[in-house]
Amino acid sequence: MVSSDQLKDNLKTANGLINQAVSNGAQLVVLPENFGLMPKHAGQLFSISETLGEGDIQSFLSKVANENDCWIVAGSMPIKSTRDDKVYATCLVYNPVGEQVAHYHKIHLFDADISDDKGRYRESDTFLAGDQPVVVKTPFGVMGLSICYDLRFPELYRELIQQGAEFIVAPSAFTETTGQAHWALLCRTRAVENACYLIAANQGGVHNNGRATYGHSMIVDPWGKVLSELSVKEGIATGTLKKSTLINIRTSLPAIQHRRL
Template sequence: MELVALQLNAGADWPANRERIAALLAQLPATRPLLVLLPENAVAFGGREAVQRVAEPLGEGPVQDWLAAQAQRLGIWLVAGSLPTRIDGSDKLHTSCLVYDDRGQRVAHYHKLHLFDVDVADGHGRYRESDSFSPGSELCVVDSPFGRLGLSICYDLRFPELYRALREQGAEILMVPAAFTRVTGQAHWLPLLQARAIENQCYVLAADQVGVHAGGRQTWGHSVILDPWGEVCACLPDEEGLVCAPLERERLERVRRDMPVAQHARLRAVWRDNE
């Protein structure tokens, strides 16, 4: 079994992004089963107008049809890191992670829970995802041939309670598609990913955008695969490409057996009032 993170420099135009994704998918290893993760904003990485142009209702539309067709054609499990999906009765969108099995069937979806409304000391400066998007309200863990996949998107990475909840629901591989800014990525990307791997004893598959994008936004890259001990299995620093590593079930089971932190956790202990 092989894990693959696809690192992409996406722009605002879906046809151009589709060609970039297709070219990278053509380089996939021959190993099957194969789990492939696309980064956040793989479909369109730009302003509100660019995102609105490609937004589709969940479960229908040419973008989703193409993604499903790639999963079926290549015989892979494909996790489309995020694309914009429409919300009935709202002019805002969800940022949605979609999971397709090797027959091209969508088997799960997750709407991004935490929206990136922050100020960053870079050329873009002010980020307000809530201007265009609404947060999701449900977590998702899905069965796969690789183990149980816990879904998340980018800014979610800063909220460890989300990943603890995914582990409690049996997650074994944490999926982290992202478009981390260069400034925040350089400071926090790898430490946060390693923390999520170590504290939950999970593989982490993290696919990031890379380079300069529409509007002058810069993303960090450094897509990476981590094992349940927090060790780096493979990493791609600052160019488009694939990050590949084998999934070792024995490694996962040994780490959890030797240090059973899930059984030792006592966070549900009650508070005592001061005397």
């Protein structure tokens, strides 16, 4: 997706992409970070923030999951916290019945100075950090949840594996600058070092707030092979998660079992 600051337009786009993915055989659909809104200012995030389990955006996600008989991982949206001045960046998971079965509050917040047109990023000015890694049992295996900047923290991914994750999702909005340098490297590394599948849905293009994101959404297998990848554009990337591949790699090269620290 190339989300704008218009919620209605973004939800319409997300609905169309979900329909397209399901028509192509997808049973699990992952949306990118900030799928509903790429804000021009923090106030817009607060204006669309919802209480967990309530609100129009969450009702939309439930309805679309039910209508398409698919699992939806809704990249991230602002969920109200106990503080009036900050929200959580939250990934929501819906089953094919439309039930919200899990949520994950982004743990690692992107506070960095990048050599792009925006330059200064301070997510902690708007967001409250989560503190709980989350895994979800699905028909496709145990799924671990992460969001964007989390990709740079291998200890989170290892904790998800310790909790049984067989594949991990990473909805993201990587900048063009950091993405060119590190996106594919991080995605493949996290998959290889944890012998798991990685589904990384990234925003991709120039947004109407002036921010440029890298795109290149991809699905990576436990050997580090990129099974499917988009360019810098709106679209879908599809792939098959094979339990036999996961078991074979974890059995033949059991690096996780060989850890000594």
